[in-house]
Amino acid sequence: MNIEQMLQQTNAIEAVSRELGVDPATAQAGATALLPSILSGFQNPVGAPEAQAAGAFPGLGGLGGLLGSIGGLGGGNLLDNVTSSEPTEVEKGNQILGQVFGSKDGSRAVAASAAAQSGVEPSLLKKMLPILAMIAAGYVMKQAGQGQGGLGGALGGILGGQPASDSGLASAPRSPAGSGSILDDLIGAAGKYLGR
Template sequence: MNLTDILQQAGGIESMAKELGVSPGVAQQGADALLPAILGGFQKQAQGSGIEGLGGLIAGLGGSGLLDSVLGSQPTPVGQGNEILGQIFGSKDVSRTVAGHAATQSGLDAGLLKKMLPMLAMLVAGYMAKQGGQTAGGGAPAGGLGGMLGNVLGGLVGGGSAPAAGGLGGLGQLIDRNGDGNPLDDILGMAGKLRG
């Protein structure tokens, strides 16, 4: 089962669709186009600050409450999602480029995908925190989050056996493979390969 299916089962895709005024099918298509870049951003963050650092970042931004914020009946506080995107992508330019690339890949409107991006980042971060046993404001054993991130990324990119809990295994080479210090080209390349 891939992450889009998991988020759909949790009700995230439907909540996002309702809030954005689109069909669940369109929301699913957008999620499929955006998720590889979001997961790549989380992986890059984990490489830079370690799984503990990523866990601390997610906890500081709301932990599992991020998932609940998107699933709740109130409008999603996308400021938290934009904060996550700022941390994992580094700049709004990267977010815009990711949305533009996903629009080209999926045929969906880039404006819609830009609105979807922070919600999806919150769903993914909240889901990882929940799976890692992390509550809003509370830390969890880093192995829980590390194993979760490793499993999600391993299942998405490898399809083979997932890395051991607490580590990302050989997935580190996926981001910034050309070593130019700018992972955007690599994230977008990875997004294209994963969709193909």
């Protein structure tokens, strides 16, 4: 699974374009530039409460806390909120970003880097960030809930082949930010978190 496939399957570009009043090409450029950083942030969230994860999913550290928060914000329904014709509840996306990047400064840095890469205005990218965070979070949770995460291989990759109780995610090998397997890793971890 890669980012392009996720964007096509979810109609995310159309939703971002509609929500922000921008043309699809601009929405595509912004999403392509921002999503690798968002997904990498999901793997190692700097602001997610690790204490919440300890009992729920030992070994995942901050990712377990983030998954718990995503579930509390609506889980897979976050994606539906963005792609429906109703206005997007972007505050939910901002809550996710707060856990992923730790502060507004972290989000601004991601937007500035994506602007240099994509040519899209940083102010527009900052508006895209919470929407894309909701799309990515909702997609991961929906796929995990459907058992499509390739759980064995994904968890082996994310935890370095060790049992969850013996390995912290922070020390696990990472997929390169642009690769498709980062999504598979996250879906696999979310599937484990959801008890599949």
